[in-house]
Amino acid sequence: MTRRVLVTGGAGFIGSAVVRRLVRDGWEVLNVDKLTYAGNLASLNEIDNRPNYRFLKADIGDGRAMREALDTFRPDLVMHLAAESHVDRSIDGPGDFIQTNVVGTFNLLQEALRYWRGLDAGAQKGFRFHHISTDEVFGSLGADGLFREDTPYQPNSPYSASKAASDHLVRAWFHTYGLPVVMSNCSNNYGPYHFPEKLIPLTILNALEGKPLPVYGRGENVRDWLYVDDHAAALELIATTGRLGESYNVGGNNERRNIDVVRTICAIMDRVVPDARIGAREALIAFVTDRPGHDARYAIDAGKLKDELGWTPAETFETGIEKTVRWYLDNASWWEPLKARYDRARLGTA
Ligand code: NAD
Ligand code: TDX
16 A cells, blocks of 8 residues: 655755655655745755655645645655754744744644544554654753763754754643654754755855855864765654654764864865865865854764664765765756855845
8 A cells, every 4th residue: 555645844955855765665745845945846856747746835834734735635644844944043033943843833733633533543543743853952962972862851042942842742742632653853964955054065065166164163063964865764764663652863973073074075175176276175164153052062872763673874974975065066056046045145135
């Protein structure tokens, strides 16, 4: 029997990787996305003419639209990725983060619960709601330690606070109403189709263009990096085989200081696209004012996911970052319009 999945946020960075994977795996996929600045249907060109793929432009905060989508598509799985995702934007304007990540998730949960309650007993048993979240909900680590599933929540940015709130809502809908949910919290993703406001694509593209490479503070903050297709594989596994009511941490075991990430990208760019006018790219590094409330270190213990469901990532940081750089070099038509718009907005000329 064909499985039917409704993916929210499927035009975004991770959502589009999930949609591409599920369509290729033979799922019937409905992608529900509002197409904010971060949503881009060009990320789905590879699969958008497949008969098992459909798109609906809608806001997860729109109850009627979600109700109609659920009732007409009749999914046996919802994978919820739609969110406002950029920490710096959440500092400048938290309102959209509360609206989409908290109120939008609440609305989607209510509609999913109503839909699930209306299914017959057999279909109810087969239904799942998978909520996709971030390791940022756990706050900041010192030099030692790892985030585990039972690490207390201590979000520090408006973004992570809004995601923490959404995680709590999902958990409550399981315990209070019995909605069959599964949750996951992942570390920093990178790879193809990443919007050029985030550290890795911004660094690649500025290095290509010989522009300054902004590093917040002294670049000492540590993130754990996971290649996006490894995350998509983990998500399919968790959605289909994770235990109900449980959360799973997903991580790449690739802790890096930001300054080291930027230097690694500079070295690859110097080797792959040397440019005499630019010279050695490390000279482009510009230490800039730190992000307020900047979390020092994130690191994940993904042992539960490995032990219970057998997941391990296929890419190391070295293989994944090389692939990513080459993807951006080969796909200028995807990023050029976005980067130009982003640069104009930063300069205040948009
Ligand atoms: P993204 O910003 O690239 O994409 C978000 C998508 O959601 C976009 O297509 C956007 O149009 C859509 N969207 C936003 N508001 C919406 C609304 N109200 N209704 C419908 N669609 C809406 O984000 P991403 O990096 O792909 O992240 C996806 C999910 O994974 C998020 O929930 C995020 O918190 C989580 N996550 C991201 C990372 C990461 O490193 N990027 C890591 C862990 C978890
Ligand atoms: O120009 C920059 N210079 C810089 O030093 C930018 C954009 C970022 N940084 C730093 C801040 C972070 O320590 O690099 C690190 C990574 O920054 P981002 O790419 O903005 O990601 P981050 O804030 O870590 O959050 C990302 O990973 C977790 C996603 O945006 C979140 O949605 C996800 O939950």
